[in-house]
Amino acid sequence: MDxxxxxxISMPGLGxxxxxRSVVLICAHSPEGAMGLIINKPAHDLDFAGLLAHLEIERxxxxxxxxxxxxxxxxxxxxxxxxxxxxxxxxxxxAVAGGYGMTATLDVLQELASGGGPRQALLALGxxxxxxxxxxxxxxxxxxxxxxxxxxxxxxxxxxxxxxSALRAMGVNPLLLASEGxxx
Numbered sequence: 001m002d003x004x005x006x007x008x009i010s011m012p013g014l015g016x017x018x019x020x021r022s023v024v025l026i027c028a029h030s031p032e033g034a035m036g037l038i039i040n041k042p043a044h045d046l047d048f049a050g051l052l053a054h055l056e057i058e059r060x061x062x063x064x065x066x067x068x069x070x071x072x073x074x075x076x077x078x079x080x081x082x083x084x085x086x087x088x089x090x091x092x093x094x095a096v097a098g099g100y101g102m103t104a105t106l107d108v109l110q111e112l113a114s115g116g117g118p119r120q121a122l123l124a125l126g127x128x129x130x131x132x133x134x135x136x137x138x139x140x141x142x143x144x145x146x147x148x149x150x151x152x153x154x155x156x157x158x159x160x161x162x163x164x165s166a167l168r169a170m171g172v173n174p175l176l177l178a179s180e181g182x183x184x
Contacts, residue, residue, distance in 0.1 A: 001136065003029045005097025007153075008036065008144040009166045012177050015143075018073050021163040024128050024144075025082065025154060027096045034135045037082055037102070037124040039154055040162035041070040048123065051079075052113050055106070062115025067159070071124025080124045081108045084151065087118035098149065120155040145170065 008024040024036040046068050052059050071080055085099045092105035101118070111117035130138070138144055147170050156162055164174045 001029075002097075003034065003135070003146060005100065005148075006146050007039075007149045007166060008146060009163065009170075011143055011145065013143075019128075023153075023162045023166050024072070025096070025100070025149065027082075027094060027100075027102050027127075029135070031132060033132050034130040036128045037071040037080055038069060038128060039082070039122065039124075040159045042159050043068040043070050043125055046125070048112075051123070052109065055109065057106070057109055057113050060114045063113045064115065064117075064121075066112060066121045066123055067157075069122055069124045069159070071126045072128030074127050074129045076126035078104065078126065079109075080104050080127060081112075081118075081121050082124060082154070083108070083118035083121040084155075087111070087121075099151070100154070120151060122155060145172070 003026045006026050008026065010019045010022045014020070022038050023040045024038050026034055026036040028035045048066050048068055049059060051068060081103045083101050083103065085095070085101050087101060087103070087108065089103045089105050089107050093101050093103045096102055108117055112121060139146070147166060149166070153162060153166060153169070156165070167174045
């Protein structure tokens with residue numbers, strides 16, 4: 001099973017508050033583990049202009065203001081730009097299944113600060129990571145639902161609505177979810 005390019009939608013009984021009502025785009029998945037970015041948890045204590053200032057990247061007049069997210073609990077000081085596939089850095093861009101890219105180098109921030117770069121983007125600080133078999137175990141416990149995302153969901157401006165929107169796109173009413181799953 002390769003979930004690269006799919007989203008994980010947390011179930012109410014997951015039990016880890018860091019992932020409560022989370023939507024995670026899986027960027028890489030192999031027998032060695034998985035890596036993804038939470039796409040619906042804004043970083044309330046940092047904005048893009050503040051991040052650029054901290055990194056001493058000059059913001060030009062045409063710069064766009066992209067949202068900064070809590071990407072996950074692993075390496076929270078490391079940044080990842082999840083973006084549309086119309087941008088590719090010379091080094092450091094991972095092609096993500098489904099038509100996305102993920103770049104973890106300063107050049108994408110410099111491009112965005114000057115008004116260039118990818119058409120759609122969000123910045124994630126940290127990531128979600130799973131060791132070998134760990135994600136598969138969580139899926140077997142019904143901790144997550146999986147779905148194919150659309151760019152409209154990934155880059156939607158209303159982060160608070162992404163969890164319920166992802167469920168509704170699957171035909172699931174979020175109000176009817178039980179906090180515990182089972183097997184019939």
